[in-house]
Amino acid sequence: xxxxxxxxxxxxxxxxxxxxxxxxVGAYSYSMGTAARMGPGYFPRIxxxxxxxxxxxxAGIGLKNQAKWAVTEGIGWTWKPVVLLTVAVxxxxxxxxxxxxxxAIIILIGLSGFAAHDKEYRSLAMIMVIMCLFCAxxxxxxxxxxxxxxxxx
Amino acid sequence: MDALTTLAANLSLGFGVALTLxxxxxxxxxxLLGTLIGVLPGIGPVATIAMxxxxxxxxxxxxxxxxxxxxxxGAQYGGSTxxxxxxxxxxxxxxxxxxxxxQMARQGRAGAALGMAAxxxxxxxxxxxxxxxxxxxxxxxxxxxxxxxxxxxxxxLGLIAAVVLAHGSVLKAIxxxxxxxxxxxxxxxxxxxxARYSFDVPELTDGIGFVAVAxxxxxxxxxxxxxxxxxxxxxxxxxxxxxxxxxxxxxxSAGAITRGTLLGSLLGILPGGGALLxxxxxxxxxxxxxxxxxxxxxxxxxxxxxxxxxxxxxxxAQTSFIPLLTLGIPPNAVMALMVGAMTIHNIQxxxxxxTANPQLFWGLIASMWVGNAMLVILNLPLIGMWVQLLxxxxxxxxxxxxxxxxxxxxxxxxxxxxxxxxxAFGVIGYVFAKLECEAAPLLLGFILGPMMEENLxxxxxxxxxxxxxxxxxxxxxxxxxxxxxxxxILALPAIRKKRDETFVED
Numbered sequence: 164x165x166x167x168x169x170x171x172x173x174x175x176x177x178x179x180x181x182x183x184x185x186x187x188v189g190a191y192s193y194s195m196g197t198a199a200r201m202g203p204g205y206f207p208r209i210x211x212x213x214x215x216x217x218x219x220x221x222a223g224i225g226l227k228n229q230a231k232w233a234v235t236e237g238i239g240w241t242w243k244p245v246v247l248l249t250v251a252v253x254x255x256x257x258x259x260x261x262x263x264x265x266x267a268i269i270i271l272i273g274l275s276g277f278a279a280h281d282k283e284y285r286s287l288a289m290i291m292v293i294m295c296l297f298c299a300x301x302x303x304x305x306x307x308x309x310x311x312x313x314x315x316x
Numbered sequence: 317m318d319a320l321t322t323l324a325a326n327l328s329l330g331f332g333v334a335l336t337l338x339x340x341x342x343x344x345x346x347x348l349l350g351t352l353i354g355v356l357p358g359i360g361p362v363a364t365i366a367m368x369x370x371x372x373x374x375x376x377x378x379x380x381x382x383x384x385x386x387x388x389x390g391a392q393y394g395g396s397t398x399x400x401x402x403x404x405x406x407x408x409x410x411x412x413x414x415x416x417x418x419q420m421a422r423q424g425r426a427g428a429a430l431g432m433a434a435x436x437x438x439x440x441x442x443x444x445x446x447x448x449x450x451x452x453x454x455x456x457x458x459x460x461x462x463x464x465x466x467x468x469x470x471x472x473l474g475l476i477a478a479v480v481l482a483h484g485s486v487l488k489a490i491x492x493x494x495x496x497x498x499x500x501x502x503x504x505x506x507x508x509x510x511a512r513y514s515f516d517v518p519e520l521t522d523g524i525g526f527v528a529v530a531x532x533x534x535x536x537x538x539x540x541x542x543x544x545x546x547x548x549x550x551x552x553x554x555x556x557x558x559x560x561x562x563x564x565x566x567x568x569s570a571g572a573i574t575r576g577t578l579l580g581s582l583l584g585i586l587p588g589g590g591a592l593l594x595x596x597x598x599x600x601x602x603x604x605x606x607x608x609x610x611x612x613x614x615x616x617x618x619x620x621x622x623x624x625x626x627x628x629x630x631x632x633a634q635t636s637f638i639p640l641l642t643l644g645i646p647p648n649a650v651m652a653l654m655v656g657a658m659t660i661h662n663i664q665x666x667x668x669x670x671t672a673n674p675q676l677f678w679g680l681i682a683s684m685w686v687g688n689a690m691l692v693i694l695n696l697p698l699i700g701m702w703v704q705l706l707x708x709x710x711x712x713x714x715x716x717x718x719x720x721x722x723x724x725x726x727x728x729x730x731x732x733x734x735x736x737x738x739x740a741f742g743v744i745g746y747v748f749a750k751l752e753c754e755a756a757p758l759l760l761g762f763i764l765g766p767m768m769e770e771n772l773x774x775x776x777x778x779x780x781x782x783x784x785x786x787x788x789x790x791x792x793x794x795x796x797x798x799x800x801x802x803x804x805i806l807a808l809p810a811i812r813k814k815r816d817e818t819f820v821e822d
Binding site: 171172174175178179182186189193194197198199200201202203206207210211213214217218220221224238239240241244245248249251252253255256257259260264267268271272275276278279280281282283286287290291294298302306308309310 | 371374485487488490491494495497498501505507508510512513536539540543544709710711712714715716718719722723726727730732733735736738739742743746747750751752753768769772773776777779780781782783
């Protein structure tokens with residue numbers, strides 16, 4: 164593995180540089196104005212440059228300490244739960260208005276449940292049923308929120 | 317004498333509002349819900365409030381704020397309960413409580429620790445509520461003299477002070493604040509009508525919802541981090557022990573509670589302060605005062621190590637309402653959420669609230685005391701139930717949290733776009749945590765960003781573009797000088813080392 168990928172400061176610095184540059188470049192499409200009559204691009208441009216500058220400093224400190232970072236264990240990204248939960252939440256967003264709340268909850272719990280270390284399908288199914296009943300009772304019948312319960316309602 | 321009578325009149329107005337049956341109910345419901353969610357391991361006050369915010373939308377503004385304050389106290393106390401029983405502080409301000417509280421629990425004295433935490437919190441809460449009531453009116457009056465330049469400088473000071481309290485790298489914390497500010501600028505610019513950084517997405521022209529950001533980072537992002545750590549907790553449920561602390565416990569804790577209350581109240585007022593700084597400082601003060609021959613030693617189950625930080629964090633939680641109510645500037649992430657909640661109810665927090673809406677102002681202050689009383693009444697008998705909650709394994713807990721986050725954020729605007737926002741910010745929050753970039757300063761910047769731009773614009777408009785206005789006005793100059801001093805202090809190696817030590821659990 165590349166030793167530089169263990170360096171949290173370097174990566175964070177690069178991230179801030181990238182975001183700072185994006186916002187600065189974006190700010191150029193809005194009028195700058197003058198200090199007395201600030202346009203919509205004025206404040207974002209200052210901040211974008213400031214952020215990129217901070218990013219350079221952070222990355223620089225990271226590079227200076229590279230020797231220390233190289234002997235660490237590394238960041239240890241675990242992408243499986245990240246992907247599972249993100250997909251589950253996005254699908255929930257699609258399902259809620261089209262398929263109704265119950266289907267959306269089943270999708271969300273069903274998918275995200277696979278992210279745990281210790282899976283136990285019986286209790287997960289139980290939670291699914293409990294949450295469906297609870298949310299229907301609280302949000303639809305209790306608080307009367309505008310959401311459909313079933314695909315056909 | 318005159319001041320006392322006005323104070324009494326104001327407080328009675330407030331209690332008139334807070335003690336209606338309806339508002340007592342909401343205060344109770346808030347405390348109950350807040351504790352319920354806050355006691356769940358891995359959920360801090362910010363996530364709790366964000367998650368429960370939708371439950372308050374339908375209420376009248378006063379009741380909504382009273383309920384939110386209740387949720388906050390409940391979440392805070394719930395966090396202490398987890399700290400004592402499971403050694404898993406739900407939030408950074410109860411980290412020090414876990415040190416001695418958990419040891420007491422292992423010695424079979426969990427009940428005494430929990431009871432003392434509740435009693436200390438109540439005493440501290442009562443005192444600091446009085447403090448808020450006494451100091452808020454003169455401060456709001458002073459705040460009316462603030463011009464745009466003064467506001468801008470004050471916000472700069474507040475944000476820099478928040479950096480002092482962030483864990484880890486100062487530079488990263490500043491960068492996170494700046495990132496928060498620019499994210500707050502996304503959406504239609506109020507002055508020019510230009511949609512900034514909306515990338516032609518119609519939903520983005522309204523800006524990014526702060527509830528979605530908070531829930532994404534502090535709700536989903538936290539889950540991702542917790543899932544990675546795996547499950548390792550041990551609950552001392554068999555022997556919570558007697559809830560009422562013994563006479564000796566009271567004698568030992570009295571001084572600690574007093575000192576914790578005073579220190580906490582003071583530190584809570586500072587911009588960037590609040591519960592976290594309060595609990596850390598009062599714990600180290602107590603430890604120093606007790607000396608090396610304290611019995612039992614600190615970190616080995618000394619009740620003073622529970623009483624002091626718990627009193628301090630409650631006092632700090634209370635007095636951190638002062639900058640919010642008088643200046644409209646949130647001193648920490650929790651108060652930033654309160655600003656968002658107030659805006660939803662069309663209340664612009666600031667010095668005008670006290671005169672324009674005295675019912676709301678004094679009602680909220682009175683309900684702080686009511687909320688604190690609720691905590692004692694509610695928590696002591698219900699401890700058994702909270703303990704049961706702690707037994708739910710995380711693998712069943714996090715799907716439930718996810719469902720509440722998703723439905724909760726959807727109800728804010730009834731748009732699925734917000735659900736995608738929390739999905740995105742969940743990932744972003746995970747990346748931040750992995751790169752050791754703390755997210756609390758980001759949320760603060762996010763709320764303050766638009767206010768800062770507006771005040772900067774006005775200040776420079778008034779001075780015809782001359783930036784020296786920030787150092788010519790005495791109030792603004794003071795803030796700027798304080799900010800510079802803070803930055804210099806932070807940069808000094810000796811202080812930095814001390815600060816790093818404070819945040820390391822020993």
